[in-house]
Amino acid sequence: MAKSDNGTRGLGRLMIIGGGEDRSEGKEILTRFVELCGGPQASIAIVTAASTLHEEMREIYDRAFAELGVTRRPALALKNREMANDQACAEKIYECDGIFMTGGDQKRLMAVIGGTLVAAAMHRALREHGTCIGGTSAGASAMSEHMLSDGKSGGLPQKGTTQVGAGLGFLRRVMIDQHFSERQRLGRLLSAIAANPYLLGVGIDENTALIVELNSGLEVLGQGAVTIIDGREVMSNLPDVSTADPVELINVRMHLLRPGFRYSVHGEEQQGRKVSPALEQIIPIVTNFHQ
């Protein structure tokens, strides 16, 4: 396993995927995930706890990672909390170079692994030996402390129409949404951010990934966009209107990042382009800098 050379950076990466990533053709995103785990010699665990179709989900990703040359793909059934609280299982998770959380339902994922020994082992693996944690769709939503767990698609923001729950907490001040452009989820993310302006909204499109290098940098790859909603200066009527009423939002800042975007707070990877101060200011928040 790759050990960090100092205590402040390079400690683990998250790959947050908006669902629908290519698993059979070029596999751009999964290929990069394997690289971030250390290449084909890495051991990669597949966590299917978000789904009820454990075998089917496992098979899809097991085949994809096998096709990418990964031979160590430990079988770790996490179908219920008993399994997720099994000490041996937690130790196996901790030893992995990569952990990949599939789609399904983020509420189910959290109900099964939230607060368990396995969840604690994932945190330790991420922070102690740079394990890469990937998640797609439901597995993406669960990455942050505050999780968008449910909400209406396709509309404008409405008070009280998005539900929030406790996520895994790898990131602390963001709220993630997935299938973002495809399912027209801007309205529900704006609702969530209007109600929780302390958080940054991060909407990730299908077959698109945001790589977060903790305390360090961001990168986007894939086909769509990563939409960041910064509501810290928003003025909203939310406190004054009733449930299901339309929400007015003044002064949302929005950033639309595209594949190829790459930024490091340490400055080595900026591609020579000037970065907006408004974006530079939020990158430390997204990457959990100094937390």
Added chain:
Amino acid sequence: MAKSDNGTRGLGRLMIIGGGEDRSEGKEILTRFVELCGGPQASIAIVTAASTLHEEMREIYDRAFAELGVTRRPALALKNREMANDQACAEKIYECDGIFMTGGDQKRLMAVIGGTLVAAAMHRALREHGTCIGGTSAGASAMSEHMLSDGKSGGLPQKGTTQVGAGLGFLRRVMIDQHFSERQRLGRLLSAIAANPYLLGVGIDENTALIVELNSGLEVLGQGAVTIIDGREVMSNLPDVSTADPVELINVRMHLLRPGFRYSVHGEEQQGRKVSPALEQIIPIVTNFHQ
């Protein structure tokens, strides 16, 4: 006709409707249009030049305004440029208290009336005796100097996929889009604003209207939202990418105004709520203040 009591305010209003307004039931928006024209005693001209279905379009609005008690609904056929350059027709338009432009195709509307005597008469009526000019769908898009004339719906911003043309110029520094949430047009408006950051994007939903009181104020009514895109501080890769490439946008400011929103630069109509400086700053631009 209502004459202005001084030279700086109250000179004409625009009602910019995002299409699909209620024309048969409560008619909230059209009722307000009639009020802004001066009530049932007003004379209201219906301009169908955006459409090829002149009689059908005229009949729909003629019936709606009749049901609202308007008896003076002068018949003004504007099927081609000859008609739009007819002196008698232009004089009739100038005398009206209200002018309503129906939907259809904004390119057709401009090809027929752009630069004609009728268009000039509309400008004079708006500025000299406070005529209210309404437009829905295509009729909304044509209100501004720079007109979004075509573009792909439903996607993320892509370079070169929106077309811009010369509009009627009642507003100068905005670009209007309509059927905004319903047809998922955020992407195309962002494309247009990335290419023209001097302009503010104004996206209006169906059955929703933005009332612009020139040099003075804004109001929103109806059912959806008015989305304002302020790209003046945007950093974008647009100059550096090829046609049809994805566009990255950093630091878009967005305001989502809702029915009930009302603001006057003269301060009498702010409903007691504090207004964000970011919004206050752009209202003079939208209302053509001091131009």
